[in-house]
Amino acid sequence: MAKFTHFNDQGRARMVDISNKNETERTALARTSVFVTKEIYTKINVRSIEKGDVLAVAQVAGIMAAKKTSEWIPMCHPLQLKGVDITFDWEVNDDRYELIIQAFVKTKGSTGVEMEALTAASATALTIYDMCKAIDKGMVIGQTYLIEKKGGKSGDYYRGDDNHEQ
Numbered sequence: 001m002a003k004f005t006h007f008n009d010q011g012r013a014r015m016v017d018i019s020n021k022n023e024t025e026r027t028a029l030a031r032t033s034v035f036v037t038k039e040i041y042t043k044i045n046v047r048s049i050e051k052g053d054v055l056a057v058a059q060v061a062g063i064m065a066a067k068k069t070s071e072w073i074p075m076c077h078p079l080q081l082k083g084v085d086i087t088f089d090w091e092v093n094d095d096r097y098e099l100i101i102q103a104f105v106k107t108k109g110s111t112g113v114e115m116e117a118l119t120a121a122s123a124t125a126l127t128i129y130d131m132c133k134a135i136d137k138g139m140v141i142g143q144t145y146l147i148e149k150k151g152g153k154s155g156d157y158y159r160g161d162d163n164h165e166q
Contacts, residue, residue, distance in 0.1 A: 006075055015075050021110040026151035030117035032125045033091075033142035034099045040132045040139070041090070041097040051131045055088055058101075058127040062086040065123030066105050066116040076115050082106045084116075086124055098142065101125055112152050118144060 008014045036044070044054045051057070063084045070078040083106040091098045103120035105113040125141045132139060149157045 013075065015077065018077060018110040021153065023109055024151045025106070025108050026112045026149070027104065027106045028112060028114045028117035028149040029105075029147040030103045030114070030121040030144065031147050032101050032121040032144035034101070034125050034128050035140040035142060036097050036099060036128075036132065037136050037138075038095065038097060040135050041092070041099075043135065044099075044128075044132070045090075049131055050134070054128055054131045057131060058124045059086045059088075061127035062101075062103055062120040062124035066103065066113075066120035069116045069119040072119060073115055077111050079107050079109055079111070079113065079116065081113070081116065082108060084120060086120060099128065101128075102147070112149055112154075114146055114149050117149075118146060 005016045006013060040049075043049050047053050063086065065072070066084045067081060070076040083104070085104045087102045087104075089100045089102075091100055101121050101124045103117045103124065105117040105120060107113050107116075122144055125144070129139050129141065145159065146157070147159050
C-alpha cells in the first residue's frame with residue numbers, strides 16, 4: 001500500500017517536506033468556463049456592465065488568486081510564481097454563450113503549480129459571476145480541470161479529450 005505523504009506518523013495532516021526536491025521549471029494550464037445569457041455576453045463585449053470591465057477585473061482576480069493559493073488550500077506551499085496569464089475565448093452556438101477561461105502559471109521551484117492554475121481559473125470564473133449576477137443569477141460555472149502540467153518528478157501530464165465529460 002502506498003504511503004500517504006500528507007499524513008504524519010500519528011495520521012494527522014502535514015505539509016509535505018519538499019526541501020530535498022530539485023528546483024526545476026514547472027508550468028500548469030487549467031480551464032474552466034462560465035455559461036451566460038445573450039444579454040450578459042453582449043454587455044461584457046461592449047463593456048457596459050455597471051461594475052466595470054468584467055474581463056479586465058476577472059483577469060486581475062485570477063492573477064491575485066494564483067499568488068494567494070497557499071492561503072486558500074491548506075497543504076499548498078507558498079510559491080514564488082514567475083508568470084501568470086489568464087486568457088478568454090467565447091464559444092457561441094445557437095443560444096449558448098460560453099466564456100472559456102484558461103489560466104497558465106509558471107515557476108521555477110521544488111513543487112508544481114497545478115493548484116495555482118486551478119485556483120486562478122476558479123477565481124476568474126467566480127469574479128465574472130459576481131460582476132454579472134445583477135443581470136442573471138442563473139449563470140453556470142462549467143467544469144474546471146487541469147489541461148497540462150510540465151516539470152517535476154512525476155513528469156509531464158497532458159489531458160486527452162477522453163479524460164473528461166463535456
